[in-house]
Amino acid sequence: MIRFENVCKSYGSFQVLKNCSADIGRGEVVVVCGPSGSGKSTLIKCVNALEGFDSGQIFVDGTPVRDPATSLPRLRARAGMVFQGFELFHHMTVLENIMLAQRVVLDRSAEDARARSLKLLKRVGLAHHAMKYPVNLSGGQQQRVAIARALSMDPVVMLFDEPTSALDPEMVAEVLAVMTELAQAGMTMMCVTHEMAFARQVATRILFVDQGEIIDDMPSADFFSGQCSDRARNFLERIL
Amino acid sequence: MQIWNWHGFFMYLGSGFIFRGALVTLMLTVFATCAGFVLGTVVAVMKRSRHKGLSLPARFYIWLFRGTPLLVQLIIIYTGLPKFGIRLDVTTAALIGLSLNEAAYLAEIIRAGLDAVSPGQIAAARALGLEEGQIARYITFPQALRIIVPPLGNSVNGLLKTTSITSVISMEELLRRAQLLVQEHFMVLELFTVTAIYYLAMTSAWDMIQRRLENYVNRPYQRTATPVLLEPEANIAVTS
Numbered sequence: 001m002i003r004f005e006n007v008c009k010s011y012g013s014f015q016v017l018k019n020c021s022a023d024i025g026r027g028e029v030v031v032v033c034g035p036s037g038s039g040k041s042t043l044i045k046c047v048n049a050l051e052g053f054d055s056g057q058i059f060v061d062g063t064p065v066r067d068p069a070t071s072l073p074r075l076r077a078r079a080g081m082v083f084q085g086f087e088l089f090h091h092m093t094v095l096e097n098i099m100l101a102q103r104v105v106l107d108r109s110a111e112d113a114r115a116r117s118l119k120l121l122k123r124v125g126l127a128h129h130a131m132k133y134p135v136n137l138s139g140g141q142q143q144r145v146a147i148a149r150a151l152s153m154d155p156v157v158m159l160f161d162e163p164t165s166a167l168d169p170e171m172v173a174e175v176l177a178v179m180t181e182l183a184q185a186g187m188t189m190m191c192v193t194h195e196m197a198f199a200r201q202v203a204t205r206i207l208f209v210d211q212g213e214i215i216d217d218m219p220s221a222d223f224f225s226g227q228c229s230d231r232a233r234n235f236l237e238r239i240l
Numbered sequence: 241m242q243i244w245n246w247h248g249f250f251m252y253l254g255s256g257f258i259f260r261g262a263l264v265t266l267m268l269t270v271f272a273t274c275a276g277f278v279l280g281t282v283v284a285v286m287k288r289s290r291h292k293g294l295s296l297p298a299r300f301y302i303w304l305f306r307g308t309p310l311l312v313q314l315i316i317i318y319t320g321l322p323k324f325g326i327r328l329d330v331t332t333a334a335l336i337g338l339s340l341n342e343a344a345y346l347a348e349i350i351r352a353g354l355d356a357v358s359p360g361q362i363a364a365a366r367a368l369g370l371e372e373g374q375i376a377r378y379i380t381f382p383q384a385l386r387i388i389v390p391p392l393g394n395s396v397n398g399l400l401k402t403t404s405i406t407s408v409i410s411m412e413e414l415l416r417r418a419q420l421l422v423q424e425h426f427m428v429l430e431l432f433t434v435t436a437i438y439y440l441a442m443t444s445a446w447d448m449i450q451r452r453l454e455n456y457v458n459r460p461y462q463r464t465a466t467p468v469l470l471e472p473e474a475n476i477a478v479t480s
Contacts, residue, residue, distance in 0.1 A: 050363055077369025087364035091382050091460045100378060101368035133460040146364075153368060 001026045001157050001188045002047055007056035009042060016042050017053060018212040024157075024190060024205075029183045031199040031220070032192045034209035035235055040192045043209065044161050047190065048072075048079045061156050077105050080150030084162040086142040088134040088149070094121065095130040098149045106153065113152075120148040124178050140171030144178050151182075158182065160191040196240060200224050208232040249430040252421065253437065261417030262438045268403040268413060269442075271335055273396050276342030283347035288354060298347070305344035310405050313337050318409040334406040334413075342399055349391045353384035386457040393450035400442050414438055 002024040009017040016039045024030050032040045045051040047058055049065050049072050058065040063075055088097050098117035102108045108116070121127045124144040126137075134142050143163055150158060160179065164172040176198050183189055183202050193199065199206060199220060206223040208216035208231070216228050223232070252258055287298035305313065318333040328336070357380050365375045407416035418435045422428055 048367055050367060073366075073369045073371050075369075076367055079367075081364075081367040083360065083364060083367075085360050087360045089361060089364070089379060089383075091386070093460075101365075101370060104374050104378065105369040135461055135463055149368070 003059040009053040029189045031203040039212040040209045080155035081159040157188040248427040252434040261414040265414040272338035275339035279343035280346030284350035334411040353387035356387045
């Protein structure tokens with residue numbers, strides 16, 4: 001579903017991504033972890049071209065990202081993304097947030113978009129908050145709306161960029177619960193996260209990234225049973 | 241000669257001649273604000289462009305019109321342009337001068353507002369598949385408006401009084417008409433007090449409008465904001 005082929009990216013002389021290659025299959029839940037500054041956020045943002053890269057290629061459901069012939073808006077519409085800072089549109093209600101891209105990108109009718117939005121809100125447990133503005137929701141609620149908003153485009157893959165890092169501990173669980181439900185429903189997911197319990201329970205595979213390189217790429221069971229690299233083991237010891 | 245002539249004061253306060261002058265002032269302000277806003281938006285967008293061919297002319301425009309007195313601009317437009325075969329009547333010259341001048345100031349206000357929209361909001365819109373034009377229309381401009389309204393109000397307030405400068409090209413607005421009447425009975429203080437009252441009435445009315453505008457654009461950001469029920473049936477659909 002997502003294939004990275006020798007992806008390289010530099011900021012000046014600093015190499016953020018070094019020859020990153022990996023393949024994420026349909027229905028897989030891949031957790032990307034690693035120390036801060038390792039390039040994992042950059043890696044996930046390359047998938048929907050929010051960040052460019054210098055060489056190599058990424059295919060999303062067969063479509064090459066770094067290709068002038070690829071329509072980036074169309075590609076992005078098929079890859080849902082959830083941000084660390086939620087990024088709900090402040091000036092719109094929850095419902096308007098979820099309806100917007102359905103209306104203007106997918107050309108869905110207002111009734112259709114509204115019905116789908118309300119269904120998604122119900123799915124993330126926020127059906128009664130449809131008419132509120134984001135400022136009146138907690139962080140955890142905002143992030144669940146953001147997930148619903150990404151899902152509204154019927155994406156083939158969901159990208160999560162540290163979705164719980166900006167949340168108070170008691171709100172992390174409600175967001176992870178939604179993500180777990182999504183994984184169980186068969187969604188292809190790529191998640192940058194420090195939530196190792198989630199990685200252990202939900203992820204099918206772990207990519208461990210350090211200094212711009214994918215050091216480990218293995219089933220999560222293997223990763224957590226000690227078959228990972230020394231660098232990964234060091235990292236785990238520090239954060240667990 | 242008496243110090244203060246009440247009879248004269250009330251005569252001028254009720255004078256249709258002065259009242260119609262105030263209407264002209266109002267008309268100049270409304271027109272220059274609207275035209276200045278449209279032109280200012282174009283200039284602001286140009287100035288933010290990465291292309292030098294767009295940003296340089298915008299910078300030059302702002303530099304020119306903010307760097308010279310409106311008085312000078314008006315005289316050049318009214319007396320200079322006819323020498324190149326462009327003959328303008330007083331009203332047209334005044335409207336053009338005020339609009340061009342106002343656009344330069346509003347361009348900077350609008351640019352600051354556009355710059356204030358957080359990159360995260362734009363990234364989120366991009367990730368949903370919105371095209372750049374759609375992002376401007378649905379995200380950037382609506383959010384910038386909230387930043388723009390307070391300084392815009394200041395600018396309109398200033399413009400209400402600045403229109404008096406058009407009296408130098410004999411535009412018969414409020415101040416010019418007061419000056420004309422002074423030459424009849426020499427009741428300087430009474431006339432200018434009436435003039436001041438008219439200006440105060442107009443700036444006060446604008447204050448009220450501006451407060452409403454600010455409340456309107458701030459509504460989504462107020463924590464206590466009662467959600468607006470755009471579609472009452474949507475709530476029913478959720479609960480059923």
